[in-house]
Amino acid sequence: MIGVKGKLSAEVLLEVKDLKTYFHLDEGVLKAVDGANLTVKRRKVLGLVGESGCGKSVAAQSILRIVPSPGRIVGGRILFYRGEDALDLATLDPFGDEIRNIRGREIAMVFQEPMTAFSPIHTIGFQIMEAILLHRDANKKEAKNIAIEMLHKVGVPNPAQRMNEYPHQLSGGLRQRAMIAMALSCHPALLIADEPTTALDVTVQGQILRLMKELQEEFGMSLIFITHNLGVIAEISDEVAVMYLGKIVEYGDVMEIFCNPLHPYTAKLLRSVPTVGRQIKTRLDSIPGSVPLPINLPPGCGFYERCSEAKPGLCNCEDPPLFEARPGHLVRCFRVGSSPLP
Amino acid sequence: MMETTALLRVENLKKYYPIKKGFWKKVVGHIKAVDGVTFTIWRGETLGLVGESGCGKSTLGKCILRAVEPTEGRVEFILNGSPLEMTALDKKSLRAARRHMQMIFQDPYSSLDPRMTVMDIISEPLRVNKVCNKEEIEERVKKLVELVGLNVNHLKRYPHAFSGGQRQRIGIARALALNPEFIVADEPVSALDVSVQSQILNLLLDLQKEFHLTYLFISHDLGVIQHVSDRVAVMYVGRIVEMAPTEEIFFAPKHPYTEALIAAVPRPDPRFRKNKGVLQGEVPNPAAPPPGCYFHLRCPYATKRCAEETPIWDEITPGHFVACHYAHDLTLRPID
Numbered sequence: 001m002i003g004v005k006g007k008l009s010a011e012v013l014l015e016v017k018d019l020k021t022y023f024h025l026d027e028g029v030l031k032a033v034d035g036a037n038l039t040v041k042r043r044k045v046l047g048l049v050g051e052s053g054c055g056k057s058v059a060a061q062s063i064l065r066i067v068p069s070p071g072r073i074v075g076g077r078i079l080f081y082r083g084e085d086a087l088d089l090a091t092l093d094p095f096g097d098e099i100r101n102i103r104g105r106e107i108a109m110v111f112q113e114p115m116t117a118f119s120p121i122h123t124i125g126f127q128i129m130e131a132i133l134l135h136r137d138a139n140k141k142e143a144k145n146i147a148i149e150m151l152h153k154v155g156v157p158n159p160a161q162r163m164n165e166y167p168h169q170l171s172g173g174l175r176q177r178a179m180i181a182m183a184l185s186c187h188p189a190l191l192i193a194d195e196p197t198t199a200l201d202v203t204v205q206g207q208i209l210r211l212m213k214e215l216q217e218e219f220g221m222s223l224i225f226i227t228h229n230l231g232v233i234a235e236i237s238d239e240v241a242v243m244y245l246g247k248i249v250e251y252g253d254v255m256e257i258f259c260n261p262l263h264p265y266t267a268k269l270l271r272s273v274p275t276v277g278r279q280i281k282t283r284l285d286s287i288p289g290s291v292p293l294p295i296n297l298p299p300g301c302g303f304y305e306r307c308s309e310a311k312p313g314l315c316n317c318e319d320p321p322l323f324e325a326r327p328g329h330l331v332r333c334f335r336v337g338s339s340p341l342p
Numbered sequence: 343m344m345e346t347t348a349l350l351r352v353e354n355l356k357k358y359y360p361i362k363k364g365f366w367k368k369v370v371g372h373i374k375a376v377d378g379v380t381f382t383i384w385r386g387e388t389l390g391l392v393g394e395s396g397c398g399k400s401t402l403g404k405c406i407l408r409a410v411e412p413t414e415g416r417v418e419f420i421l422n423g424s425p426l427e428m429t430a431l432d433k434k435s436l437r438a439a440r441r442h443m444q445m446i447f448q449d450p451y452s453s454l455d456p457r458m459t460v461m462d463i464i465s466e467p468l469r470v471n472k473v474c475n476k477e478e479i480e481e482r483v484k485k486l487v488e489l490v491g492l493n494v495n496h497l498k499r500y501p502h503a504f505s506g507g508q509r510q511r512i513g514i515a516r517a518l519a520l521n522p523e524f525i526v527a528d529e530p531v532s533a534l535d536v537s538v539q540s541q542i543l544n545l546l547l548d549l550q551k552e553f554h555l556t557y558l559f560i561s562h563d564l565g566v567i568q569h570v571s572d573r574v575a576v577m578y579v580g581r582i583v584e585m586a587p588t589e590e591i592f593f594a595p596k597h598p599y600t601e602a603l604i605a606a607v608p609r610p611d612p613r614f615r616k617n618k619g620v621l622q623g624e625v626p627n628p629a630a631p632p633p634g635c636y637f638h639l640r641c642p643y644a645t646k647r648c649a650e651e652t653p654i655w656d657e658i659t660p661g662h663f664v665a666c667h668y669a670h671d672l673t674l675r676p677i678d
Contacts, residue, residue: 051535173624201394202562203621206606210620228536231565231608235615254612272540274569276592276607277677283547284569286540290505306537 012081013190013222014040014063019076019090021055021062028295032058032071034246037322038224039239040190045216045223047237047254049230051291055246056226060192063224064103065094082106082189105135108183112195114175118167124151125163128182135186150181154211173204177211184215191216192224197232209236230273234258242266245294245302248322252329262331264307301333309335348420349524349556350383350406355415357398357405361629373629375401376412377580380655381663383524385420388550388557390571390588392564392603394625398580399560403526406558407443408436419443419524441471444517448529450509454501460487460512461497467519486515490545507538514545521553528560543570564607568592573661576600579628579636582655586662593676596664598641601674614678635666643672 016038023030033055040046050056061067063078078089080102092099111117118127128147132138138146144163151159154177167175176196183191193212197205213236216223225236233240233254240257242250242265250263261267271285289306300316301307307315314334323336356379358372375398383389393399404410406417408428417428419439426439444467447453454463464483468474474482484494490511501509510530517525527546531539547570549555561567567574568588575585576599584597595601602621623640626632632639638648645667653665666672 051537171624201625202564202606203394203602204624205608206620207622209608229608230536230610234610234612235608237612258610258612269537270610273536273610274540274543274563274565275609275611276564276568276604277609283544284540286544287537288541290507290538291535 011041012039013042014038014081015077015079015086016059016063017077017079019059019062019078020074021058021067021071022074023071025070025295031246031294031297033062034294035076036243036246036248037251038241038248039251040222040224041239042222043217043220044238045213045225045236047233047240048224048226048243049228049233049240050243051228053291053293054243055294056243057194059243060109060194060224060226063089063192064107064109065089065092065099066103067094080107101135104131104188105186106188107190107192108186108188110176110179110183110191110193110196112198114172114179114199115167117179118175120167123164123166124170124178128163128178128185131182132185146185147181150185151178154178154181154184154215155207156181172200173207176200176208180208180212180215184219187219188221190222190224192226194226195228196225198227198229205232212236230258230270231275242269245291245297247302247332248330249303249332250330251322252326256326256329260329262325262329262336263303263333264309264335265303268308347385348382349385350420351416351418351425352382352406353380353416353418355379355402355405355417356413357401357410358413371629374398374580374631375628376405377628378415379580379582381575381582381585383556383558385523386550386554386556387572388559388570390567390574391558391560391577392562392567392574393577394562396625396628397577398628399562399577400528402577403445403528403558403560407440407445407526409445421523437471441467441520442522443524443526444520444522446510446513446517446525446527446530449533450506450513451501451533453513454509456501459498459500460492460504463501463512464515464519467516471520473520482519483515486518489518489549490515491541505538506534507541510534510542511545514542514549518549518553522555524556524558526558526560529562530559531566532561532563539566546570564604576603579626579631581636581665582663583637583666584662584664586664590662595674595676596658596662596669596672597637597666598643598672598674599637602640604677605675643668 016036019033019036021033023032036059048056062073073090076090079086080089125147129143132143132146148159151162156162156174156177197208227233237254240254241248244265250266261270268287272287274284287306300318301320304310304316320332320334322330322332325331325336355376357376358374360369361371363370379402391399401410405412419426419428421442431439461483464486465479468479487494492511531542559570571588574588574591575582578599584600591600592604621640634649634651635653638644647667653667655663655665657663658669
């Protein structure tokens, strides 16, 4: 463990600094996460939003050190503040005891498709109890009681009976509730939820969002909520990080991001979503082209090709740094004229 | 702006899938995917069909084209002023009729044959229907490709070389090849990224204007539905529970399910954060729906009558259809 004295540790739980996770493929180096900076505050919800392939899931996997092969963290730090100390998760052995003790206990994860995240050949109860027995000081009977209590808490009807059922016997909404019960059974300090409501219907999505927000407040934990759905982000987040091609292009308070977006990508994205309550049958603003594959990218800003406000000779030559447009509102764009962050 | 001649009349359309069990494959019940649906689509309009997964909206779309054989009911397609009874057609005349109606699929990855070039894919309907000779086919395909915003030089490529949005454009070009009048678009943008979604929606709207197309636009996304539709039909467990012009659906809903659905949509604006009640429970199993109104178990306004009596499909104001006992009495919350 690296004993870094964190003066911020009272407020900040996790700090990702200049994280780089690359996949070395035959075609070249796929830079899934390429210098991402994130700050997760204690008892707050960080919404991480981006389109598919922007690296948001790999960023989450990097924090838990479960990046699938051939992906590797090649640079940056992931500082996890516990008490006075800061532990750099990026330096741990992904198969070592230390990260295993953190996974599931201090940092837990909820996945998009609960059908594939659960083992199909074990009962729900067995799988929740497994996590409790592994990480908490409890015998089998206590673990069972904790599991039933957790299922009850997340709103699964007849929890004692559901314990003996297999994942396929549960509906999508119930499976996701069981997944949340499992993740929270060890009272983690940080929960990472990767598209937890994407596979669900709108009305069930609303239920799960409310449940997660309530539990997050009750347990006093931090939450990283990953989704491509801007509506969901607006609903649940305290802070928002917008990701594009492996980089955080904008970061700030949820109100700032949605009401005063400064990066052209964020602004365009917000104007291109069809939303209820808007005028009907009008043309939408759209971003030309599509997200490129992050292999062998040209230098400069990743959004250059699609940006209507790009300045040739500047944006396509130099990678813009993060500028602090206002206190707490960071933007990776040359248009935002102020001094870059140190 | 809307012409008021009918293009398509659907009457009491039903599609039941048998549930078979045991060695003798005894039929033990039915999944009522589409359970008695009646509506009309006007020429030149977009009818948005919205509902949660498993409510039967895709089955309904396919039944109309007879890609899935309906169990019961009539589909009448009005072609050049004379009605054509889709459900009574034999194979040959059905193929002839299908020239006028096409489908755009949800998944641009599985709806294109990976072993056919773009040229082959788009020209296939032209070849199958023998509408033009070889030289004309190439001309026509090039025109179509330009129309949907693809590069003419990429005709020799295979689908895997294209992104999701571009593949969806190929699918749209294929659907347009025969100059159809009616297109069933089944979740055409659901598999696409947000920034690409709007490009495809804009394209569909432009094409509609240019070729006077009529769309049945199926989606689970209310934002998309509101954006493209002239009228909206809300479906729940195999039945349409409400159908009205788009503004009325969103600003004067009459069915409690519509109210709940529009309230549940998360909006990309933190100032609209919801403090209102979330709809409880989940969609019932279409193999064993509850008696009476299918929605009564989740409905905050349900009474004893709702559990016993199936509500009738009623036109409460001109053009506004609802299936709810209390459609006249309830004051429901519109979108804010």
